[in-house]
Structures are given as structure tokens and as C-alpha cells.
Amino acid sequence: MAIHNDWDAPTIAHMACELVIGVDGGQTSTKCALVACDGRVLAYGQGSGLVHLAAAGARERHAAALREAFASAWTNAGLEPQPVAAIGLGLTGVEDNSPEAALARQIVAGLISAQHIAVHSDAYAALIGAHGNRPGIIAISGTGSHILGMNAAGELARAGGWGWLLGDEGSALWIGRSGLMAALHAHDGVGEPTMLEGLMREHFQVKALGDVKRRVYDSSFGAKGFAALAPLVSQAAAQGDAIAQSIVTQAARDLATQVMAVQRRLALPPDAPVAPVGGAYAHVHGLRAGFTAALCEINPQANVVDPLLSPVLGAALIALQACGCRAIIRTDAVD
Amino acid sequence: MAIHNDWDAPTIAHMACELVIGVDGGQTSTKCALVACDGRVLAYGQGSGLVHLAAAGARERHAAALREAFASAWTNAGLEPQPVAAIGLGLTGVEDNSPEAALARQIVAGLISAQHIAVHSDAYAALIGAHGNRPGIIAISGTGSHILGMNAAGELARAGGWGWLLGDEGSALWIGRSGLMAALHAHDGVGEPTMLEGLMREHFQVKALGDVKRRVYDSSFGAKGFAALAPLVSQAAAQGDAIAQSIVTQAARDLATQVMAVQRRLALPPDAPVAPVGGAYAHVHGLRAGFTAALCEINPQANVVDPLLSPVLGAALIALQACGCRAIIRTDAVD
Structure with a gap:
């Protein structure tokens, strides 16, 4: 010492x-x-x-x-x-x-x-x-999302983290909101049927899915309200719902894409360690595995590690x- | 009479x-x-x-x-x-x-x-x-978006119209927000470069694009703030920016998909008249043409009419x- x-x-x-x-x-x-x-x-x-x-x-x-x-x-x-x-x-x-x-x-x-x-x-x-304190990247996915990396010169680069109105792709709020939108699309006949429709009705305790609109536009709903819907997407994905699974897959891909952008900007080696950080990886079925898979697809040398x-x-x-x-x-x- | x-x-x-x-x-x-x-x-x-x-x-x-x-x-x-x-x-x-x-x-x-x-x-x-007062569909795209149709029995069906937090796909606010998100993606190196990055900086009069975050999260911004960004996407699309054009194309497709959902639910004939209604068609370069093209691609007998x-x-x-x-x-x- x-x-x-x-x-x-x-x-x-x-x-x-x-x-x-x-x-x-x-x-x-x-x-x-x-x-x-x-x-x-x-x-x-x-x-x-x-x-x-x-x-x-x-x-x-x-x-x-x-x-x-x-x-x-x-x-x-x-x-x-x-x-x-x-x-x-x-x-x-x-x-x-x-x-x-x-x-x-x-x-x-x-x-x-x-x-x-x-x-x-x-x-x-x-x-x-x-x-x-060594070079590497973290892919934060909690309520919001945010990618941050550092190279050997101590230079930092970030991607995402623009908040719930501008993306936060791959975060719990993004997953939850995407789940609600998929349920509304199914309700409208615009998207494929999904068990998310029933799960959302139960969650909001409404008979008609359209009644959720009032709740979502209440000023107290916001990012946390959407993030609280992520467990429903997780549940549906775990039960094999294709729409819910595609949301989780897209979330994982979006996180991986942002990681690669940070890696490029910092000129990090392809095997620089990437750590998933935040509650969404633990609580959303398939997110962590999907993230690793998506990253390896873009970069076969990807090195996903625990913090x-x-x-x-x-x-x-x-x-x-x-x-x-x-x-x-x-x-x-x-x- | x-x-x-x-x-x-x-x-x-x-x-x-x-x-x-x-x-x-x-x-x-x-x-x-x-x-x-x-x-x-x-x-x-x-x-x-x-x-x-x-x-x-x-x-x-x-x-x-x-x-x-x-x-x-x-x-x-x-x-x-x-x-x-x-x-x-x-x-x-x-x-x-x-x-x-x-x-x-x-x-x-x-x-x-x-x-x-x-x-x-x-x-x-x-x-x-x-x-x-005859059967047909309208595809409203103004600040928000909303599809509504009526069949010969007077039955109504709608799609979309869930507001700025849950979609309003194809609307001015959706186009404007997508434009800002594309600019942020370019800024992060996550998406392709686009002239939207410069246009957004000018619009918000900020040196660094990241500074727009504060403005967008101001409670006075909302749907109208995003809709006011649609003209920038229109301008970039008209000048050949591929990212802006892809946003307009996606908006047109989303509107067409919703129209088809309403047409199916009302069992309307394939040549039932569909009228684009709202300011976005007039003010967003390529939206009306893109909408007609997208609709004809799904339904070759599509009958797009003026109100x-x-x-x-x-x-x-x-x-x-x-x-x-x-x-x-x-x-x-x-x-």
C-alpha cells in the first residue's frame, strides 16, 4: 500500500x-x-x-x-x-x-x-x-439508461442518457413504455396480439385498455410509472410472448449499439471489458443474456464482465x- | 332538399x-x-x-x-x-x-x-x-395523430390517438421528436450523421446539442415543443438528408398501417376512400406522397382522396x- x-x-x-x-x-x-x-x-x-x-x-x-x-x-x-x-x-x-x-x-x-x-x-x-479505475465501459440500465466508457488515457465518452422523453433506450422505462405501446397497438389491431394487453389492464385495474390514457398523462406518472411496467414485459417474455420478447431483444440491441459507439469513440480494444450495471438486467427476463448476445453479434471479441x-x-x-x-x-x- | x-x-x-x-x-x-x-x-x-x-x-x-x-x-x-x-x-x-x-x-x-x-x-x-357522411377513413396528422373510420352501418373504429407519451405515430410531434432523437444519436455516434444535428442546434440556439436536454424537460415544452421541430425534419428531408427522409417514410408507413387496421376492423371495401387530414401533410415534405405510397403498397386498391x-x-x-x-x-x- x-x-x-x-x-x-x-x-x-x-x-x-x-x-x-x-x-x-x-x-x-x-x-x-x-x-x-x-x-x-x-x-x-x-x-x-x-x-x-x-x-x-x-x-x-x-x-x-x-x-x-x-x-x-x-x-x-x-x-x-x-x-x-x-x-x-x-x-x-x-x-x-x-x-x-x-x-x-x-x-x-x-x-x-x-x-x-x-x-x-x-x-x-x-x-x-x-x-x-481501468479502461472499460459500463452499460447502465436502471429506470433510465446510459453508457459510459473510459480509455487508458483517462478520456471519457458517453452515449444515451437523454432521459425518458428522448429515449433512454434499453432502460426499464423504455421497456415498460414499449410494452404499453405494444398493448395499445394490439388493442387497435395495429400490432400483433400480445398477453401484454391483459397484463396492462390488470396492472392499471381498468376494464378497457383505453382508460390507461388518463393515468399515464397524470403528472405523477412519468419515468417511474413507465419503469414500473417493465416487470409485466419481463413476465410476458418469460412466458413466451413473442411481442414482449421482441421488446427485450430490441432493448438489448439498443444498449449494445450504444456500447459500440462509445468503444469506437474511445478507440478501445475490441476485448475491453463491458459491465452491465443496474436493476433492469436482474429484473427483466432475458435482458442480460440478450445484451451479451447482441454485443457478441456486433463484436465477436466482446468481453462482458460483472462489475x-x-x-x-x-x-x-x-x-x-x-x-x-x-x-x-x-x-x-x-x- | x-x-x-x-x-x-x-x-x-x-x-x-x-x-x-x-x-x-x-x-x-x-x-x-x-x-x-x-x-x-x-x-x-x-x-x-x-x-x-x-x-x-x-x-x-x-x-x-x-x-x-x-x-x-x-x-x-x-x-x-x-x-x-x-x-x-x-x-x-x-x-x-x-x-x-x-x-x-x-x-x-x-x-x-x-x-x-x-x-x-x-x-x-x-x-x-x-x-x-359516407363510409371512409380519415388519417389525421396534425400536432398529434389519430385514425378514424366509419362503415355503411355507421359503425366507427379508431386507431392511435394515444397522445405524445404513447406514440401518436406519424404526427408532427412524432416526426419532430424522432428528428431530435436522430440528432442525439448522431451526436453520440450511435446513429448516422445527419444535418438534423446542426438544424437542432440552431433551432435551440445551443452550442452543444446536449444542452437541449434542459429545454425539452421544461414542463412548457411537451407535445407542441416537439411538433415545432417537425419543420426541421421537413427541411432536411427536402434537402436530401437520408435520416430525415427515413423518419418521414416511417411516419407515412405508421399512418398507413393504422389506416389498414381500421379498414379491417370495419370490414370496409379495399377502395373505401381514405382522406389525409391535418397540417402535417401540408407542412412536412414528402409525408402525403409517402402516405399514399405506403398505403398503396399494402393495399393496391387504396383510394386516397382529399376531404x-x-x-x-x-x-x-x-x-x-x-x-x-x-x-x-x-x-x-x-x-
Whole structure:
């Protein structure tokens, strides 16, 4: 372990090394990990979800979520809150070097004493975690979708991530919305019959499928409402419904196409690791297998891998780097 | 001309026959036509646009728009406001026999004395006008899209019209959004290069295409914001951009597919007339020709025709029918 750090460590009686914190701030929850500078993960903490920093009251909400996450991590580690060497954050709705990133840095600085504060997008933390800060690509498919890659020169390229109104192809919301549209097409006689028609009627508890229109146009529906329909497509696909299967296949292809675009733009070798990241791969029947198949069809040398580290540990890795520490993160102390 | 009417006409010194009114109530404006029971169109009137009747203040807004339209029609005809035999209305956001239709009827009854008030959807009035109350189909492509048909038994069938979040395939908003998505795909390296990338940057006056995201997610953007991008796709298609042309071709195919679904469901003969209706055909380069070509490809006997009458005169025809009058509408008095 090599620590390149000019930080004047406080005397910590019960620990031989300094600490860093990684934060994965998502819309559902804020996770944090307390990691020793030798790479041992000491504890995890959790707080409430974040909203976009431009939203009303977002500043207070971010501060509360982070305070909560930090506090539970200290408690879980059996440690008193104390200064840390660095904090790395991957936050939803924050682009690297944006006004939001500067604001997030301010908020964090008001909560905890840290020599380095590195604020990034949630996707960047996931990328650094997935490939342990080495070149590679992640294909995120959760509620939304987003492809991000990094080459050996540290250059980044992204594709997709334009949100629910402009695509997010291959994501849970895209799959769910495509399922509802396929059901409406079947209803109209425009598309082939599909069991999605019945599943959607049940889900919305309507007698006539046309009655879903009112619900979908309610302002509270949005991306999350569509994403909640993805399990119906998954169920129909698992039961052999050809329309549902074709939606999942198309989602997988769209993700693969975006991955290849990022690979080309970064001039990555054909066997650069590609990690599927996000809940849709676990919860949508056939998506992960379809993604691998679609990628191998375009690029026979495609190298689909599991992420090495979770996004929150990716953020911790960013923190370790920020204080010049090259430790390898080990989760054996908590897992 | 046969008038089957038990209405006791008031003595109108300067006119030999009774009057009906047709109303085409859209989101942009409310048009009305004053028609004599012998079918002569006497004058048109215009008022402001309508909002969905479920919206706050919609009742007052509808009343004001209709009052305005009626008043200008009377003025243009050089007549004093007077009772009419019937009013036929085709209104945006109103389904036949819906609570909104009942509410619209109430509003109209409070504004003018009429023996018959027939409230329908705007699409129904357009259909009745397009084929002079005879069997046929209309393929509406304006901001949104919607297919409606009627067979000889008077049965109706529709396809599409699910709105901007669920398709409206082939409409101006669909074409505009597809154009923006194609520009983003080109930007990401996911899709082929297209002049749409530059056109979209100019339209939004942004240096980096990625900056459009904020604008599109503003709550004021919506369907109209996307529809306003259709002229860019039209421009690029006219200049030979292959991506833009493929969007227009797909729009035309989607409309044709929906028309065929309605034709099948109504068991209409293959040469039943199909009328393209709405601004997108006039304003999007290649859409009308593409629609005809796509329809003829699926159905060699396809019979694409111009609408016989405008939607507002379709509404007037509904009014004439409501009072049992079989007159043929003639526009020579005003055109």
C-alpha cells in the first residue's frame, strides 16, 4: 500500500490509517461506504434519496440525506465521527464540473471535515468501480439508461442518457413504455396480439385498455410509472410472448449499439471489458443474456464482465485516488 | 332538399329558411360556420382555442371561445344573433358520449337557443366532413395523430390517438421528436450523421446539442415543443438528408398501417376512400406522397382522396342531420 498524501493525519488512537468515504447518491437512497486507507471497507451507511439540485429545497434535502448516511456509517463502524482524508461522491443529476457539482461540494464541506472532496456523476463512480479505475465501459440500465466508457488515457465518452422523453433506450422505462405501446397497438389491431394487453389492464385495474390514457398523462406518472411496467414485459417474455420478447431483444440491441459507439469513440480494444450495471438486467427476463448476445453479434471479441466493485465502492476508490492512495478495496471485513 | 323537422321556426324577415351552426373546436382556435338549411354556407366565425374540459377554468374558457366564434359569425353574415335549428360540434379532448360531451352541451345551451345540440369529438366532425357522411377513413396528422373510420352501418373504429407519451405515430410531434432523437444519436455516434444535428442546434440556439436536454424537460415544452421541430425534419428531408427522409417514410408507413387496421376492423371495401387530414401533410415534405405510397403498397386498391368538406363544415353537416335536413353543403356563397 502506497499512500502519497501530504495530509497531516490526526491522532486516531484505535486505527493505524486514515479513512475515506465513498458516496453513491441516487434518487431512491444515498449509500455511503467508510473505507480505511489500506482498502478495507469498514462499514456502509444509508440515507434518503436525492432530488435534482436545481429543485426547490434540494440543498437541504441533500444535506439531510448525506448527514444521515454518514451518521449510520460511523455507527455501523463503531467509530466516532471524525475528519477523513477524502470523500468521493457519485451523485444522480450531477455532471462532472457542473454548477451542481460545485454546489454539492459546498454542501459536503459543511457536513464533514475532509482534505479532498471529489464530486462526480453517479455513472462515473459506477464506471470507476466496475473496472477498478481501468479502461472499460459500463452499460447502465436502471429506470433510465446510459453508457459510459473510459480509455487508458483517462478520456471519457458517453452515449444515451437523454432521459425518458428522448429515449433512454434499453432502460426499464423504455421497456415498460414499449410494452404499453405494444398493448395499445394490439388493442387497435395495429400490432400483433400480445398477453401484454391483459397484463396492462390488470396492472392499471381498468376494464378497457383505453382508460390507461388518463393515468399515464397524470403528472405523477412519468419515468417511474413507465419503469414500473417493465416487470409485466419481463413476465410476458418469460412466458413466451413473442411481442414482449421482441421488446427485450430490441432493448438489448439498443444498449449494445450504444456500447459500440462509445468503444469506437474511445478507440478501445475490441476485448475491453463491458459491465452491465443496474436493476433492469436482474429484473427483466432475458435482458442480460440478450445484451451479451447482441454485443457478441456486433463484436465477436466482446468481453462482458460483472462489475468489480459497486458504485459506492467506486466512489470510495475515487476518494482513495484523491488522496493519492493506491490501495485495493477489500470487502471481506463487512461482507 | 328535404327538411324533417318539427321545429317551429321563428319568423325571420330576411331569410327563407332556418339556420344551423357547425363548430370545430381545436386547441389553437375555435371555428364556426353558419349554414342555411338549404346547405348554403353563409359565414364563418372564429374564437380562441379550447383546453381540456377537466382543466381549471376550462368551462369559462370554452364559453368565451364559443361566444366569440358565434358573435363573429353573426357579424360576418350581417345577421342579428337568433335561435338556430341545430348546432353540431366537434371538440378537441371530447369523446362521444363522455362526461365532457355532456358538459359541453350544457355550456352551448347557455349561449344560444338551439333545438338540437350534437356534441362529438373533433375527429368525428372531420370524418363526417371528409366523406360527406359516407363510409371512409380519415388519417389525421396534425400536432398529434389519430385514425378514424366509419362503415355503411355507421359503425366507427379508431386507431392511435394515444397522445405524445404513447406514440401518436406519424404526427408532427412524432416526426419532430424522432428528428431530435436522430440528432442525439448522431451526436453520440450511435446513429448516422445527419444535418438534423446542426438544424437542432440552431433551432435551440445551443452550442452543444446536449444542452437541449434542459429545454425539452421544461414542463412548457411537451407535445407542441416537439411538433415545432417537425419543420426541421421537413427541411432536411427536402434537402436530401437520408435520416430525415427515413423518419418521414416511417411516419407515412405508421399512418398507413393504422389506416389498414381500421379498414379491417370495419370490414370496409379495399377502395373505401381514405382522406389525409391535418397540417402535417401540408407542412412536412414528402409525408402525403409517402402516405399514399405506403398505403398503396399494402393495399393496391387504396383510394386516397382529399376531404370533401373541412371539419367545421363536417360539424355543420352533423347539425343539418340532427334536424333531419339532407341538404348538400355549398360553399359558393362565402368562398
